[in-house]
Amino acid sequence: MSNGIDLKGRSLLTLSDLSDEEIAWLLDVALELKRDKHAGTCAQRLVGRHIALVFEKMSTRTRCAAAVAAADEGGRTEYLAATEIHLGKKESVADTARVLGRMFDGILFRGYRQETVELLAEFSGVPVWNGLTDLSHPTQALADLMTIKERFGDLAGRKVVYAGDGRNNVATSLMLGCAISGMDFVNCTPDSLRPADDLIKHANQVAVERGGTVRVCSDPGEAVQGAHVVYTDVWTSMGEEDQFKARVELLQPYQVNMDLMQATGNLESDNVIFLHCLPAFHDHRTEVTQKSGPLEVTDDVFEAPFSKVFDQAENRLHTIKALFVSSLERD
Ligand code: CP
Ligand code: NVA
Numbered sequence: 001m002s003n004g005i006d007l008k009g010r011s012l013l014t015l016s017d018l019s020d021e022e023i024a025w026l027l028d029v030a031l032e033l034k035r036d037k038h039a040g041t042c043a044q045r046l047v048g049r050h051i052a053l054v055f056e057k058m059s060t061r062t063r064c065a066a067a068v069a070a071a072d073e074g075g076r077t078e079y080l081a082a083t084e085i086h087l088g089k090k091e092s093v094a095d096t097a098r099v100l101g102r103m104f105d106g107i108l109f110r111g112y113r114q115e116t117v118e119l120l121a122e123f124s125g126v127p128v129w130n131g132l133t134d135l136s137h138p139t140q141a142l143a144d145l146m147t148i149k150e151r152f153g154d155l156a157g158r159k160v161v162y163a164g165d166g167r168n169n170v171a172t173s174l175m176l177g178c179a180i181s182g183m184d185f186v187n188c189t190p191d192s193l194r195p196a197d198d199l200i201k202h203a204n205q206v207a208v209e210r211g212g213t214v215r216v217c218s219d220p221g222e223a224v225q226g227a228h229v230v231y232t233d234v235w236t237s238m239g240e241e242d243q244f245k246a247r248v249e250l251l252q253p254y255q256v257n258m259d260l261m262q263a264t265g266n267l268e269s270d271n272v273i274f275l276h277c278l279p280a281f282h283d284h285r286t287e288v289t290q291k292s293g294p295l296e297v298t299d300d301v302f303e304a305p306f307s308k309v310f311d312q313a314e315n316r317l318h319t320i321k322a323l324f325v326s327s328l329e330r331d
Contacts, residue, residue: 007326011121011128013114015138015176020210023180027146030315030322037072037318045329046075052104054120055131056082056111057238061278061316062131062139066108069321075328078104082111097123105328108320109133112239127327129320134239137169140277141177142319147312148229151273156182156211160229161264163188163220163254164296165247167195170233170277175214179203182210188223189216190250220254220263227264231275232256232296248295257298267306274307 005025011017018026036042051070053063063079070077082088087096093116100107101124109117110131121128130138145155152158160178162171166189175195178185185207187195194200194216204214217223224230232254235247256274266272274297281288281295282302289295301307 007323008329009127010327012138012323013117013121013128013130014136015141015173015180017138018180020180020182023142023145023177026142026319026322026326027149029326030142030146030318031150033321033325034315034318042072044074045325046070046073049073049075049105049324049328050103051075051077051106051108051324051328052100053077053079053131054082054085054087054100054107054109054111055079056087056116057132059110059131061313062108062110062320065139065316065320066131066324068317069324072321073325075324088116093119094123096120098125101125106324129323129327132169134237135169135172137173137277138177139316139320139323140170141173142323143312143315144174144231144275144277145177145181146315146319147275147308148273150311150315151308152228157184158228159184159186159226160231161186161188161224161227162231162233163223163256163260164232164251165189165235165237166193166216168233168237171195172199174231175199175203176206179207179212179214180210182207182212184212185214186223186227187214187216188218188220188254190218190254192250220260224260224264226266227272228266229273229275230256230261230264233277234279234281235296248292251296255294255296255298256301258300261301261304261306270306272306274301274304274309275312276302276307276309278309278313280309 097120106127108131114133114135166187207214235251264272283299
């Protein structure tokens, strides 16, 4: 699985750490690993490899994807909740990184500050993967691109519209992933939630070089016309819970419902899918939504045949496995 590309020992702190060829190659590796897993023919490429899962924030998919990915290939993971280790409290992040690097072959980090994942990479001496920070969610973007590729084949030329909180970790990583893949990406968000101008400019430059475009738009009906993918995420990310009420008011017009899916013009021809990184507020069955009801997506969209959210969730496993194997596999 090399094809001239070598990711041995490499970290993934933001999606910019990967070239377009490397992303395309990782997606192919993940698709191959998925076929192997479904056929019951996983190899044992991570035997003797130990991966630390250092998590400051909650997680279902990222944590489980990492644990199962490593185990499938004969490797081991150790879950280290940040509340139960000394990270940044009795010990600097740099010191914890140096200790982990003496014991583990790689570190997957989920937390708040991008600086923490950068320090882990700088001081541990082993590959570090960003499993979500306030700034970015690159492993999610890989699974998103894989899911689009599974459905449509080529990524270049497809139109992806993200509707909601346009400056969050998922939106901005997806924006860059789509740009690198030569897609047409629209970040549909109110002016107050636009990503930084330099980020938009950079993503658009990257996209244009590859035959795509990136733009920001505040009108959902206009944004989704011709979309092949409609994507949303929660309106308040982990750590922003105090902004919940204001966000619900601000982002209501950006809810992904059947009217918005119809406005793509691609529903009847079965040429559009719905994606969400999950967890999603699509019904009344959570503590948060028992009073408010659905938020960023309605239940009929979430449960529709064109919703590929559980394929997307499964693809977290195959893409994280592709990263682990490509970084840690022995010659
Ligand atoms: N999409 C995602 O990162 O899910 P978790 O928060 O469950 O890991
Ligand atoms: N933007 C969300 C993604 C969760 C997977 C958050 O950061 O909470």
